[in-house]
Amino acid sequence: MSTGTARDTGGEVAAYMERLGARARAAARAMAAAPTAAKDAALEAMAKAIEDQAARLAEANARDLEAGRARGLDAALLDRLELTPARIAAMAEGLRQIAALPDPVGEITDLRYRPSGIQVGRMRVPLGVIGIIYESRPNVTADAAGLCLKAGNAAILRGGSEAIHSNRAIAACIRAGLEAAGLPADAVQVVETTDRAAVGALLRMEGYVDVIVPRGGRGLIERVSRESRIPVIKHLDGVCHVYIDDRADPEKAVRVAYNAKTQRYGTCNTMETLLVAEGIAPEVLPELARRYREAGVELRGCPRTREILGEDVVVPATEEDWRTEYLAPVL
Incomplete structure (x- = not known):
């Protein structure tokens, strides 16, 4: 009976991830054509929502910290997990800094004439749907959302289970900002389940996701590199x-x-x-x-x-x- 339950749970997670992928793909089409003003307005609205909801973010983070201490997380992981008032303010400021950047979409570089007389160059275009898998640091949720949005992409964000309450609270601010600017709320989706099967499912969603970006320890990077059917942009150790x-x-x-x-x-x-x-x-x-x-x-x-x-x-x-x-x- 336990085997059947595990299989059913895995199927539910796969179906849930499939729904996220389909919504992200639809949102990516709209985001690719989104005007700069709308994207910047969304980023500003996200920043304001984070500031307005600072107390709620701190409360959610306190729940994660309490659970982390109970699980025996070491001091370094707890430090990564913590959202101090300064770090919450830095998330909002980071989103405003992204809004102030030039819009990369449509920029043309390296124009040159070919012998035939045709002028050829490179145009920067959105990647589509970016899946980002990361550990511990909930502020990555805001950073990743902001950068993906500015570049005209949709994003599926899978944070660590130890930061689930913080990530959900930040995701609510992100969603509010997107809706306030008239952009698809599904342009940034945070995976709600802590089931590890969600990571495996995300790595197999080549029909919906265009690139995977892992941020974390060696174990995570190696797993993503080994299992992903999708192109991966990765780092390794931060020595x-x-x-x-x-x-x-x-x-x-x-x-x-x-x-x-x-x-x-x-x-x-x-x-x-x-x-x-x-x-x-x-x-x-x-x-x-x-x-x-x-x-x-x-x-x-x-x-x-x-x-x-x-x-x-x-x-x-x-x-x-x-x-x-x-x-x-x-x-």
Whole structure:
């Protein structure tokens, strides 16, 4: 009986995703022809809805955080999941920044004449329906919706189950913005189910979805790459490096390197490895080490770094450290 239930559940999820795909395809046709003014009006309306509903977003996010702590999510994942007042305001500001960008649709570049006298160029056109699969960070819902909308696309957004309440609340703001501007509400759809079968179904919807964009950890990226029948635009690990050249402004270099590591530990664009030219290392490393230690950052370094800073300050770096994404106060 359990096998039958699982099969029925999988069928329900597949049917649900099929409906999302059909609605997205219909909306994509309208979005491809949407005027710039309507798209920008929708983005502004979304931003205002997020501001107006900030308390509701915070309440929904609190439910996700409580559930995440109960599930034992680590500090880095909880940080990604959290929507602080500043992050909610940043979502609204991000949508307004997208609205201020030039409309890419219809832009023509690389015009040139062929020997026959015909003029040939490249015109930027919408992709169609974009499926975006991501983990933890609910603010991606607003960012992805805004970017897809501006470029004249429809989007199906599948966030992580740990952010389901936050994503639903943000989706309501997005839908309100689309409706206020007279654009199809189905232009951006957030997958409502947390069933993992929804991801598999989305990856097989080549009749409705034109491209898949995964954002998350190695496991997610590898699964999407392996299972998708649809073209995938992907990244892999976010092991970000910062290099300080021996001709760099030392004061500016220290500020940049310190901020790159300590602003947030749990994001994929956080610095994980610092490379310093030997000529400037004795000048910048002591000050950086002092700041990092005050911030509680554990330092792991090469023999020369340990010689400059002291073996009591820096532990030896292993070969594995140079390719590790810590998502933690470790450098």
